[in-house]
Structures are given as structure tokens and as C-alpha cells.
Amino acid sequence: MSETLRRLADVIESRKLANGGDPATSYVAKLFSKGDDAILKKIGEEAAETIMAAKDARVSGDSSKVLYECADLWFHSMVMLAHFGLKPQDVLNELARREGLSGLEEKAARPADA
Ligand SMILES: N=c1c2ncn([C@@H]3O[C@H](COP(=O)(O)OP(=O)(O)OP(=O)(O)O)[C@@H](O)[C@H]3O)c2ncn1[C@@H]1O[C@H](COP(=O)(O)O)[C@@H](O)[C@H]1O
Numbered sequence: 001m002s003e004t005l006r007r008l009a010d011v012i013e014s015r016k017l018a019n020g021g022d023p024a025t026s027y028v029a030k031l032f033s034k035g036d037d038a039i040l041k042k043i044g045e046e047a048a049e050t051i052m053a054a055k056d057a058r059v060s061g062d063s064s065k066v067l068y069e070c071a072d073l074w075f076h077s078m079v080m081l082a083h084f085g086l087k088p089q090d091v092l093n094e095l096a097r098r099e100g101l102s103g104l105e106e107k108a109a110r111p112a113d114a
Pocket residue numbers: 008011012015025026027028029042045071072075
């Protein structure tokens with residue numbers, strides 16, 4: 001896993017209130033203190049901002065804002081993962097499990113009622 005993701009996951013973990021995170025000095029601790037609805041709301045906002053940035057880039061040809069918004073989305077997704085006791089490595093493991101499995105084949109193999 002990327003060292004940057006690993007270090008960020010460790011910092012996020014350290015910001016949990018149970019680990020001494022202080023909402024007065026830390027954005028992540030403040031988000032944890034507000035609870036999961038606040039974290040999920042941020043993910044919704046950042047996903048929408050990513051979509052808007054991509055639409056703008058389609059017109060302007062400048063993708064720098066897509067990068068910026070996508071980083072916000074990944075970051076807030078990592079806060080959500082930590083909230084649920086998950087790590088970036090768990091997501092990478094799931095992607096690795098899917099490696100080589102065509103999305104079209106996987107969908108076709110689903111039970112009819114799925
Ligand atoms: N990667 C990030 C990161 N990306 C975005 N953000 C913050 O996410 C917040 C939300 O972004 P918005 O653009 O939506 O800002 P806003 O509209 O003011 O949002 P709200 O305050 O209303 O939620 C901003 O305050 C950003 O600064 C981040 N805050 C922290 N990190 C990482 O988390 C670490 C720990 O941060 P602290 O817990 O604050 O020490 C940092 O060292 C960084 O590595």
C-alpha cells in the first residue's frame with residue numbers, strides 16, 4: 001500500500017476521541033465528534049464537487065480541480081473507513097480480489113434476483 005495512505009490512515013486513527021483526538025485542534029477529531037451522519041454528509045458533498053469539477057474540466061480541459069476534489073473525496077472516505085474500523089488496505093484487498101474479473105462477466109453471473 002502507498003506509504004502516504006498508510007501514514008494518513010494512522011493519523012486519522014490517532015484523531016479518534018478514544019485515542020486522544022481533540023476537536024478543538026483537529027479537523028478529523030471534530031468530524032469524528034459530530035458522528036457518522038456528518039462524515040457521510042461530507043462524502044456526499046465531496047462526491048458532488050468531484051462531479052462538478054469533472055464536468056467543468058470537460059469544457060475547460062483543465063483537470064487540476066478534479067484532482068483536488070478527488071483528494072477531498074478520498075480523504076473523507078478514509079475518515080469513514082476508520083469510523084467503521086476499516087483500513088485502506090481492506091479496500092485494496094477487495095480490489096485485488098476482483099482483479100482480472102470482468103465487471104460484465106461478474107454481472108452476468110449474478111443470480112436473477114440479485
Ligand atoms: N488530507 C486532509 C484533508 N483534506 C481536506 N481536509 C479538510 O476538509 C475540510 C472540508 O473541506 P471543504 O472544502 O468542504 O471545506 P468547508 O466547506 O469549510 O467544510 P466544513 O468545515 O464546512 O466541513 C477542510 O477543512 C479541509 O482542510 C483535510 N484535512 C486533513 N487532512 C489530513 O488529515 C491530517 C489530520 O488533520 P487534522 O485532524 O486537522 O490535524 C492532516 O495532516 C492531513 O494529512
